[in-house]
Amino acid sequence: MFFRGVMLSRQVPNIRYHYEMSVEKSGATSILNKLLKLSCQMFSTSPVDTDLPRKLKRDERKPWVTHITELKRRGREERKERLLVREKVLGPPENGLLVKELIPVAHEVYAARSELFACVSRVSQSITVYTCSVCGEVHVGHPPHLIRSCNVSGSLASKEHTWEIGNVEHILPLTESFHLYDRLGRAVSHNERLQVDRIPAIVELCIQAGFDIPEYPTRRRVFPLYWLSGRLIDFEKRFPKEDVPGKDISTYGFWQKMKKPAKDVKFVDVESDHLQGVAARGMNAWERMRSGASKLMQKYAVQTCGYCPEVQVGTKGHRVRNCQAFKHQMRDGQHDWQEATVNDIVPPVYVWHIRDPKSSEPLINDLKRYYGMLPAVVELFYQAGASVSDQYTSIMREDVAIPETDEQRLVV
Structure with missing residues (x-):
């Protein structure tokens, strides 16, 4: 009675199995086959018995985005390419140029993030x-x-x-990344960990994708890079005098900039809307921010540690030895980098x-x-009062009947 949703979902595979077996044994469409097919259509709703999200164990690695076999195959191909003295044409953003189609997406993600923080701050007051x-x-x-x-x-x-x-930080935890002046330059070393600013990872992703913030300058190339025998060659011989690497980057006080994202709240007016309207705007901003970030991450690389929440936006991870996760002694405190997902830069x-x-x-x-x-x-x-999209239906368990308080003793 109480677990009828799960019971129905468990019957679906059995019905579908008998239906497929009957089709294999008999090519003709019998009345039994029609009934079985109708039953499959009646019960084939979204799965309600999907496993709930769980936290990874201390010694458990994050799932690979790309299978390890495919990563090894790519590594073998890259080693073979390095032995050949020839030029390889790179496209944006691998050649240092921006992907023009994704520049509006970067602006949209940053605007959605500002609106999301404003809506969460407003709703959390009620x-x-x-x-x-x-x-x-x-x-x-x-x-x-x-x-x-x-x-x-x-x-x-x-x-x-x-x-x-x-507070808001518990709803939307802050995931930081080192801000790179040159996203194709060398990685941040351990001795430079206090000289480079750390900003929210999704903001760094928007900056590298074309969103400009005066407080965090970044290098915008005019001429592309070239790949020759496994090395990137930059043919830009000179730069404007005001475009100096390291300019306007403070060597101290970077921890005070963690409060900067809250300043975006005042640019979004949500006080005039009622609570349900603010919640609807916030839900839309949450979806737009995550979908836009997923589009950016398809072109712009983001790295994450396989055992800790550390994230670095860029083609390679940093070399700061601050990992304290599983077997960090064997890595001398360095992170075990792998490809990141949108849940790594915007952790739910x-x-x-x-x-x-x-x-x-x-x-x-x-x-x-x-x-x-x-x-x-x-x-x-x-x-x-906001409506929830269908992608969360499987973990909401709306189809499972919860027993009443006086019926707990009947639960098996």
Whole structure:
């Protein structure tokens, strides 16, 4: 009764299997085949038993975006190309030039990010956000849940959370990257870690894709680079005097610039809209920012560490030895770089989904298998009245019936 959504989803593979077997055994379309086909169409909805997002273990590596076999094949081809003395024509952005079609996308992503921060700040004033002071888990809405999932060093023996009021940084965590004056230049060394500014990774991605910020100058090439025997050759012989590498880059105080993204809020007027309208604008900005960032990352490379949240926007990762993840001693503190995804530069913080925001009953631990999850920013806008897109249907578990409080003893 209570798990009927999951039961129906589990029947779909069996029905589809018998239908395919019957088609193989008999070429003619019988009445049984028609009934089975109709049953498949009736029950083939979006899967409700999709696994909920989980945190990676300490010794678990992030999934590869490109399979390791394909990466090895590309490496072998590059080594063969280096042995041949010939020129290879590179296209943008590999040759240092911008992709003209993606310049408007970079502006759109930056504008969507500013609007998103403004909407989250406005909605969080009406909907309470909680965070655990021990493990850092986030909950959106009042009252906070009673699920005992605080299982870190220093937590209570009952694994209950110690809640406190959160803020925007818990909904939208900040992922930083070193700002590169020349995105095709050499990587940031360990000794330069305090001389190069760190800015939000998605802002650095927009800058490298064509969005100009005076505080963070970047080199815009006029002539392309050429690839010859495995080396990039730059034929630009001279640069304007004011275009000096390292100019206007402060060697101190870069940690104070972490508050700069909040300044974008004042340029977006959301105070005049009602709460549901602000939530709808914020949901749209969230989707536009992520979809635009995905388009940029198809052309502009972004690297992430396979074991820690460190991100570097550019063709290669930096050489700063600040990794403290699994087996960092074997790497001398250096990061194990791999191709990044949009979840690495805009990490979604998953929280437990509350179906009825007006309910005063908290989520309990005994029924956690029936609850769904959503990114914290999506859950925040959902509770404010915004509609949720279909891509989150599988993890919301709307098709699963939650038992009532007096029916818990009947749950198997």
